[in-house]
Amino acid sequence: MLCGVPLRDLVPSSIGALVRRGADFASAEDAVQDALVIALRTWPDDPPRDPQAWLITAAWHRFIDAARSTTARRAREVADVRSRAVGADAEAPRDVAASDDALDLYFLCAHPSLSASAAVALTLRAVGGLTTRQIAAAFLVPEATMGQRISRAKRRISEVHLGERGEVATVCRVLYLVFTAGYDGDVDLAAEAIRLTRRLAGLSDDPEVHGLLALMLLHHARRGSRTDPQGRLIPLGEQDRTSWDTRLIEEGIEILVAALARDALGEYQAQAAIAALHVDAPDAASTDWVQIVEWYDELLRITDSPVVRLNRAVAVGEADGAAAGLAALALVPPHVPRRIAVEAHLRERAGERAAAADLYTLAAAAAANTAERNHLMRSVAPSAWTHLRIELDGTTAEVFVGDATEPDLTVSDLKLGADASGGVGLWVDQGSVATFANLTVTQG
């Protein structure tokens, strides 16, 4: 924010304006970034009357300077561009042009020829107005690498004409990736995704864009309740519902209802509807799982993905019982991530404690992130006591779990040797919680 103006909001339409005047996208993007730096330096002392116009003019001058300093051939092109630009200025009132330009940029940066990570980076820079350094920090890669990723992306789309709009689904997918990137850094990517989607929703009346915005708001409303202060995951059913952001929930539901009324259902609207049903329940027990299953069925009709089927199995388990959930799970291919975790959960609910414990252990080993792994570890034997016996003989230790007659673990070379003396310590690995009781030490 500078002089009361959210500076970054001016970036996409400034780039668009330069491209409209004849600059290529890559140079336009560079010129606007340069102009932003000047703005940050000069605006505090000398605020412009029309910040958008100032930025476009400053960026245009940077572009001309950069183009001039290259070659004479390039200079002739610029002269040509300049003569065209006079006409372009007179063409349309700036407000309309600015919003069209901004919308065009969303499509360009999400162009299908770009890889997912390239589209995400380019969108954050050209549409979001973030610096390369900020984007690099947000994704935990070196600035040089991120700079190259953005340059390559710009080169790749250099032949694409601004204004060539593809499917809005590609833009939604990129924004959703930003939302779910989930890293910590100076830049809150989830909040940034919401900001960009909110602006897109102001430029496009596509119900899926509005469905995506609703989905993000409804998820974001629960953000603080998903983990405890130690970073441990809290299951939906145990989250503190009073901490949910009611203002975001109201806004999300309002946007969703308006989008659904347009009668053009898509995957983001369906997902938002499911999120809305969750936040709508005053407590976990009153969640309308039957309706959630119906929405998953809708979602399956739109996009038959294994991940949707897996989610649906969880919902079916809640709506119709664990046996029905397991039957629904049978339709999910074996190698879908988190399938084992879902099976463990359903078996536990079905009362199959031993099978569930084994599956939780397997699921934890397969988890793709530490918070989830630790959560699954803690689920292995929830609230159950485990009897453990450790037999020491010389430098050998044998560990017996439960009533086992054969050791579950043998350590044959105790590092402190056979004559070690001192206290007995009990501990569990980081991220786990355990209580010890009834410790007895006997000599055999």
Add this chain to the structure above:
Amino acid sequence: MKYLLLKHYRGGPEPVEGWTTMDRWTPDEVDAHIQFMRDFAAQLEENGELVSADAVSPDGTFVRHAGEGRPPVTDGPFAESKDLIAGWMIIDVDSWERALERAAQLSAAPGAGGQPICEWIEVRPFMSEPPSHDELAAL
């Protein structure tokens, strides 16, 4: 998604036929190998895929905490240890398939006679952050 590409001095599956360790190469062959590594890292950076690249000496030791106020306990070096890490690259790419493709290229670094050494590269995905909302993340 980030992946660790591990190079081992030894360890891993059976080496391909004709594989020799670096101490058996001529100085020029060693230089060519190191230059390949540098070029490969530069190329990864140019592609927007490099996170970091490092090599470590084979000499080292194991160390652990030995209780409050006591000096750390060390163990090793183990001349005979089965597995010895030589270095690594960390890459940030879009897919597992791409990570494998990059690892295979790294494995083609030149060795004796300038031929690709075809060493085994170990590929390990980084643990990521949990998804920000997935219902399945915390059942």
